[in-house]
Amino acid sequence: MTRARELQSAPRLATVELVPSARRLRTNHEPALAPLIGREDVLARVAEVLASGARLLTVVGPPGIGKTRLASACLDRMGEAFARRGGAWFCDLSQAKTEQDLRFAVFSLLGEKAPDLQLTQQEVGARLRELLQAAGPTLLVLDNFEQLTFAAEVVHDWCRAAPKLTVLVTSRERLNVDGETVLELPPLACPDERAAAVGSFDAVTLFVARVREAGGSLGDDPAAVAEIVRRLEGIPLAIELAAARTRVLSATDLARRLAEGHDVLAKLKHREGGRHATLTSAIAWSWDLLSLEEQVALARCSVFSGSFALDIAEAVLGAGESSLDLLTALRDKSLLHPVEHGRLSLYVSIREFAARKLTELGPEMVLETQRRHAYAFAAAARTFGEARNLQQKGPKGALYAGFRRDKENLLGALAFVRAQPLSAPHARMQADLAGALAHLLVLPGETSVAELSAALSSLEVHPDPASAASLLFARQGVLNSLGQYEACRADLERVRAMTDLPAGLHLLALVDLGIQHRYQGHSREGWAYHEEAARELAAAGLPRLAAMNEACMGRLQCDLGDETLARLHNERAFAACESAGDHWLAGLALANLAQLEQELQAFDRARDLLERALARLRAVGEMHYEAIYASVSGDLFFESGEVEVARRWYAQGARFLGGFLTHRQTAILHASSAALEAEAGDLVFAESQLAIARAGAARVANPVVRLAIELHGANVAVSRSQGASRQIALDAASALLSDVDDPESDRGRLAGSSMDVRFAVRMLRRTVARLGITHAPSGLEIGPDARWFAFAEGPRVDLSRRGTLRKILLALAALRTESPDQGITVEALAALGWPGERMLAEAASTRVRVAIATLRKLGLRHALLTRDDGYLLDPTVPFTCASA
16 A cells, blocks of 8 residues: 555544743754855845745746746845744645645644644644734745645645745646645756857856866866857756766867767765666656646657757647646646747757657657658648738738748758658658758758758659749759859749749749849849739739739839839838738838938838848848848948948948858858948958958959959058059059949949949948049039039930929029028928929829939939938039030
């Protein structure tokens, strides 16, 4: 008969005598010899909760997280005050199994056994309530309560009976009774890979302290110490056990062994011994408290790498409706913990233990779990691919962000599928998984191309045209990041040549071909592809793809300098995407408009639009485009004169794009950063940034990138030059700018079709002007009554029959003469251009914008600026008014 049954069947219990508290010490707690490391925020939270009147507080957390040590620290801080008034007691329940055990464990703290009185279980309970009520203000710590959660009502009953009783419970599971406050104990704070002062983190402080106590050696490698505590996920018991290893291993060796997966903690015992002397025994204790179904569920969860979403976990558990209950139970028992965005995870120590248990359940269970994992992620990858290729009506939403967090799970699923015998379902799964990884840009480019090509080879054995097309789209995206543009276009043309495809995939190929041509400065050729796609999309029923094409047309018109068409297409795209909740495409349209405003020198409007664009891209986890527009934000703040802000944006963009050194935007970012640093006087860093840009450009055949880098390089050369070499650098820059200003030259044609090039032109022109030579487009001459205008040695542009344009140009010329650095407002231009005509403000603004855009198209693009205070003729452009 078990001990529990013996106690349950016993008619009489031990004899006890209640002893008045005045005859007893009112605490059994002995203060800790060393202070608790970290946890100041948690201790403050405990004090705050108890001060607010809460009387039942449960501290929950996984094995080894430090619940007992925290409870002891609470008694260190608050126990004396309670002991003076009533009592402060620490009750270790690690050996308690029944309600009787619980009652007698507490009773032994408050009463003494005597031979002349025998009590039944009910009498003990009643006397215990009386004793707690009479004790006065009492703090009772019930440690290790997880195996007694069925007795939660007993504790609840004590709190009702004794209004001055405060109970602090430590457990791996909440009590789930009325009035309970739950505080989840997190791991100690660990430094991330970029942290500088690693010694300021609690996990590091604990490790260093325990190494010194153990007589170990830290060595001189703070990065290794940071890596150790990060690998151990800030779990105090794991950190303390690892510290003991430094008696024979350096911190560097220990970090390496942890990274390689060695179980260096398996046989180590904690210095205090007991049931949780090893991390494995602490976890095993929790495992033994699970039901069989919960054990199987936890074992299956070990198949995940990192965090996972709830719906994927349900598919892997395969327990129907009960899977949610099982996951909830594991979460309540602190064996699963929540991470960002509603996802769940296992601490590494628990995952490794659960993986061993999964192996013990047999090879069939292991194989079935891996198969479910692979099938679930392949199905999600297919859905993601369809959303990424704009073949669904709904927006991508946060799916993109979630999938980036599943990188390791996707890789694991792909490895499993590739290891299986090739079949049609496995070929399709391989395609879906490889495509998702490629779209996420989480693998090195060459590795990703190899995976995609292998998946295409599998589809040649088991054909699936739609899956093959999706792979080709994914591969051309990776090839684009590698600067292999001809190969990009070849993959897109291959899609166009495929038969038996949904119409949307053919149309996506058209849109992507337009994008590829724009990237290389072939904007007019790209426009033709977008126009063809727009005609076919009008009746295709693919609103997301149509909106993307609209945004691409808007971006092309930004590059071509047509303000009116650029606004029209981008505003249409934004309206359609915003109303549909498609934050990704809405963000791209806003970013296009921001760059348009920057080119027009309307910096405040550009900042607002970029902030809104980046907020939408962050919302969907679109790190690729977020990095691109971080680079664009750097350009904006560089041009508006905010150097430190620009530096931060360039650094943010480089953190992601730095993994893609041949990406066109990576090279442009570093070249822009070089020009910024040269202007700011940090010539050494400027040269290093320029070297990175040139190295990337040398590996790609992109004339836009090469010209932008040439211009920024000239900027650095001018800033770097001194003495006699200054004039040489200025002359070279002046000659380069003259060539760019010539619309018939190769450089001039690229400048006319790329905002990136024109930004570099403006920055170089500013540097040349700052250092003594004003170089601008050839001098502007305006005829009598603005009937014509011309640049030196250029043809006259006739305005004799365009009265409104003449009136606006006259006003701009007059202001240029009287106040060269002052702008004229939209309202003022509307009144001058259409005198006496009554218009709504929006209509007036539209008319002025169209008129300004027309003047720019006629030849004033470089000379007619937009600023926050309105429009003006560029003060740096030589200007005269002809008398005849």
